[in-house]
Amino acid sequence: MRGVVKTYRAGAVDVPALKGITLDIEPASFTVVIGPSGSGKTTLLNLVGAIDVPSAGTVELCGQDLGSLADDALSAFRARHVGFVFQGFSLLPVLSAYENVEYPLLLVGMGAAERRERTLAMLEAVGLSDQRDRRPNELSGGQKQRVAVARALVKEPDVVLADEPTANLDTQTGAAIIELMHDVQAKFNTTFVFSTHDPQLMSHSDRTFSVRDGRLLSQTAGAPS
């Protein structure tokens, strides 16, 4: 990110969310963005994930200047290169666990046989092979987040963005999810970027960015002290 500014319009008032952020995220790292509520963590992740556009500055991901892409091209870019894990799981309620994991593969036009193979492997990796036909409302919070992680990773993206992925989970389940993400990150060599308040999650960090009031306060290697 280079000099990224993001301003939201709330009625007649401009609300600055990011005030000129410049940072680099190392490939295949386990990166954490920390900061108090309203500091701009989620906005930062949204911009990295190409689901929002900066008011000023540039965001480059996988060698691609995201500002140069039109909406459909951005969608195609996300489908290929970015995975998301949301705080509220955000699984599609009408699809089973298997179908939720398979869904991103349909978006990249993968053939049926490969799709099935990858989906089953990913469900196996997150320990949900026996729950694959269940709908999200039939799964526990931890199981839902496992499905979400599997969905984010199944297409083998370059980067996975996770916005407070353990916020809605109890401590034990949260720890398990962190462990899971750490394992698959290592296995698939994927870049993970988290926003979090969770000390457990911070403790696994390769690099930590601290933001406050829309500005980058510090960046440190490893977990924050």
Next chain:
Amino acid sequence: MTMLLKIAWRNILRNRRRSAVTALAVAAGAQALLLFGGFQANIFTGLETGAVQRSGHLAAFREGYFLYGAGNPSVYGIDDYREVIERIAHDEVLAPLLNVVTPTLALVGIAGNYAGATSAAKTFLGTGFIPSDRVRMRQWNEHGVVLATAGEPPLKDGDPAIGFVGLGLGRILGLCGQLKIADCRQPPALPERPAVNAPAEDVAGLQEASFGSDGERAHDGMPRLDLLAATAAGAPNVVSLFVAAAHPQGVKELDENVIGMHLSLAQQLVYGRGKPAVTGITVQLHRTRDLEKARARLASLFRQQGWKLEVRDFGELNPFYVQVKQMFGSMFLFIAVIMGVIVLFTIVNTMTMAVLERTIEIGTTRALGVQRAGIRRQFVVEGALLGALGASAGVVVAALAAFALNHAGLSWTPPANSQPVPFRVDLWGRTALIAATWTALTLIATLAARVPANRAAKLQIVDALRHV
């Protein structure tokens, strides 16, 4: 595509009650349109059958007769009608299409009943025809409808003196008792006046169609009318007609004016001792769908032969048929518009609710890489599915309702009919009506879904994900 349909179907099932109410609204629209359309189709086929039985599918007239000839049928007569009929009947294109080709003579005049104490006269609209041809025409029933009109009294080819009158004309001419007309009483006794001879003295000598005492005996019991008309030469002429029966015409104006008679009697009245002619050549086909083909061939034949004849179809000859069709067409359109608007708003409302409830899902799928068009497609497919489901249910319910109505023993009196007929909804076999209704409602539902679908597609991902 499979996933698109799967998601659409599951989302419809997700809120079963709302989906059911929406589909029911579409079904109600389909049902209303199909039942009215089936009822309308029954009316149209009934009217068509009546018109074709009376006046055939096509009629050939001397050019100008249709517009001006009614005032002077003798001048607009077709002299060589036998040759024309012969040509038509043996034409290689027309012959297989034909059911009946027959001459007719339309005339106007005054009918008088001066028998006994009765003294009444009334202008009439007369039609001369060949009775056996008329019977064959009356048997035409391509659509198998039940007609409300009573069967015409059969005249005989070999007895040109007998005919029939409309019920109203029979009443006006004082024939209630003799013709046993239901709900018809003899007029009150007339005040004393000088004796009236029958017919009036100034035309008494004109009556050439004197059947004499033999004729009176041969038609014992039938009342006799004296028919007065102008001949081709402009002179008055009178013939006697023995009335076999009074026949209801369905419309008061016709009922009080119509006289049906043998062609030769009508020719005798109009042409006297001159060369007999006819005013029209009626063509009845086996099937109405051959009408345009037959019309074109007739026109071509007349051109080839140098005959100055024009062809009119039964719609032109029976403007009432066309007016009723137009009226019911307008009513159908009115109902269709109302149903269309109801379906439109119902689908817009349902899909708007769905978009609102699934805003976070929209944000999630967009974040996963679904394009705006994909979101739009998802909701449009759901609207189309709801429309198709409702329309299909409407078709089934309409078919069941039509069956129930057709077997409920209901009856009604259609326009231009004199007697009640079974109430029927002709839905069976109306593939075009069913297909058009189903397609139109599904299409409206699809288009209606586009409005909220567009709104869903335009959502900003971050706003959608933040939606509470």
